[in-house]
Amino acid sequence: MIAPAREAASSVCARLDNVSKLFGSFAALRQVSVEFEPGCCYVLLGENGAGKSTLLRILAGLLRPSFGKVTVFGEDEPHEARERIGYMSHAPMLYDELTAEENLCYFASLYPGRACLAPAEALRQVGLDPELDRTLGQYSQGMRQRTSLARVLLSAPELLLLDEPFSNMDVESARQMVELLAHFRHGSRTIVLTTHQRELAAPIADYVLTLHAGRVASLEPGRPTQ
Amino acid sequence: MTRALWTHLAKDLRIEWRSLDALVSMLFFSGLVVVLFSIAFDPRGAFSQQIAGGVLCVATMFASVSALNQAWAREIRHQVMDAQRMVPAPGAELYLAKVLANFLFVTIVQIILAPFFFIFYNLHIAGQAWLLALVLPLGTWALVANGIFFAALSIRSRNRELLLSLILFPIFIPALLAMVQATTAILTGESDPTLWIKLLLGYDIIFTTVSLLLFDVVFHAE
Numbered sequence: 530m531i532a533p534a535r536e537a538a539s540s541v542c543a544r545l546d547n548v549s550k551l552f553g554s555f556a557a558l559r560q561v562s563v564e565f566e567p568g569c570c571y572v573l574l575g576e577n578g579a580g581k582s583t584l585l586r587i588l589a590g591l592l593r594p595s596f597g598k599v600t601v602f603g604e605d606e607p608h609e610a611r612e613r614i615g616y617m618s619h620a621p622m623l624y625d626e627l628t629a630e631e632n633l634c635y636f637a638s639l640y641p642g643r644a645c646l647a648p649a650e651a652l653r654q655v656g657l658d659p660e661l662d663r664t665l666g667q668y669s670q671g672m673r674q675r676t677s678l679a680r681v682l683l684s685a686p687e688l689l690l691l692d693e694p695f696s697n698m699d700v701e702s703a704r705q706m707v708e709l710l711a712h713f714r715h716g717s718r719t720i721v722l723t724t725h726q727r728e729l730a731a732p733i734a735d736y737v738l739t740l741h742a743g744r745v746a747s748l749e750p751g752r753p754t755q
Numbered sequence: 756m757t758r759a760l761w762t763h764l765a766k767d768l769r770i771e772w773r774s775l776d777a778l779v780s781m782l783f784f785s786g787l788v789v790v791l792f793s794i795a796f797d798p799r800g801a802f803s804q805q806i807a808g809g810v811l812c813v814a815t816m817f818a819s820v821s822a823l824n825q826a827w828a829r830e831i832r833h834q835v836m837d838a839q840r841m842v843p844a845p846g847a848e849l850y851l852a853k854v855l856a857n858f859l860f861v862t863i864v865q866i867i868l869a870p871f872f873f874i875f876y877n878l879h880i881a882g883q884a885w886l887l888a889l890v891l892p893l894g895t896w897a898l899v900a901n902g903i904f905f906a907a908l909s910i911r912s913r914n915r916e917l918l919l920s921l922i923l924f925p926i927f928i929p930a931l932l933a934m935v936q937a938t939t940a941i942l943t944g945e946s947d948p949t950l951w952i953k954l955l956l957g958y959d960i961i962f963t964t965v966s967l968l969l970f971d972v973v974f975h976a977e
Contacts, residue, residue: 589841590841591837591840591841591977592977593977608975611840611841611842611843612842612843614841615841616837616838616841618834618837620833620834621833622833622834622835622837622838623833623835623838624766624770624829624833624835625829625832625833626769626770626773626774626829627766627769627770631766631769635762635766636838636842638758638759638762639759639762639839639842639843639844640842640843640844641758641759641843641844643843664773680838
């Protein structure tokens with residue numbers, strides 16, 4: 530299923546063309562074709578095992594499709610555009626033994642030549658205190674999740690891929706995160722996020738993409754309010 | 756030294772300083788090997804001079820493997836490696852930083868172990884003692900440079916700890932042989948260790964270069 534492109538092809542931020550992904554004999558994605566426009570927020574829905582995380586990992590360049598073609602920012606290999614992509618997984622992708630600020634300083638140093646946010650500023654943006662003198666291992670799951678988002682925001686990516694960003698978060702923290710993402714989207718940046726909590730992401734969803742058994746079941750316009 | 760290399764190295768040193776995981780496990784393990792061998796063999800007389808080089812190298816090797824098995828554990832635990840794969844900094848710098856950090860840890864263990872080693876085996880150096888300061892770092896580098904590379908290669912395997920030993924030990928044999936022969940030659944003073952030291956140096960250069968060239972492929976593999 531090819532999503533109708535509303536704008537010229539050159540304005541497409543990322544495109545999957547007939548992409549399938551096999552893990553052994555199991556097909557996690559089956560002939561998925563979809564285009565992601567800049568400045569829009571796509572909410573990916575689907576039951577467990579529908580292929581949402583696999584789709585995000587392919588867009589991030591962490592997985593290669595078994596068949597089909599992926600283009601991100603005009604690059605046939607998403608990996609080539611990796612410094613323009615921010616990816617947040619279920620796991621925090623940070624070191625337990627370091628503080629939040631140490632973790633962020635570490636990752637900020639690995640983006641030479643890219644104007645990164647100051648680690649303390651990124652932490653403030655997600656509602657964390659940069660002065661907190663605790664290692665990440667002593668954080669709650671929700672705080673780790675926010676630190677993980679701060680890591681992603683650090684490099685000011687143009688394409689934000691978020692896998693279950695609201696999991697382990699209380700309702701108020703999740704709402705704050707949605708507001709932050711709304712602000713991020715207004716800066717002409719693209720967000721693709723997976724969630725099981727559709728109502729939480731609804732205020733920023735320009736499109737709702739539903740996957741079922743590795744296929745695109747539907748792609749509907751959302752009704753964003755933020 | 757580039758900024759990314761220093762960043763990775765500083766991070767590894769900071770984490771080890773806080774946890775002491777690698778150092779403590781290596782110290783206990785190598786200490787046990789030295790004590791057990793001193794019980795198994797009579798540590799008096801000329802015989803101890805003959806076997807001491809081998810015992811030191813084997814103790815270093817087994818102790819290093821216990822740390823090498825954990826070298827990428829923190830990167831795997833919370834998918835930190837995925838975040839590292841997404842940054843534009845070259846993977847080779849991450850590899851080199853890991854090698855440097857682990858080389859430092861093993862060297863610290865060797866320095867702590869050395870006095871006990873000389874006491875347990877009643878050693879006196881008949882050859883040129885300063886050459887030990889060349890042989891041990893070269894041998895340690897050979898072990899760690901290969902170990903970090905193969906640990907990354909076996910990281911996605913369920914039996915990664917077994918797999919690392921199975922891949923690493925056969926490849927390390929030439930360096931182990933050179934390290935043992937050179938150390939024994941220095942301790943006994945009966946032969947010239949120069950050839951073995953050259954072999955170690957050549958081994959280090961070749962395997963470090965190959966690992967640096969191939970690491971990005973291993974690092975970015977699914």
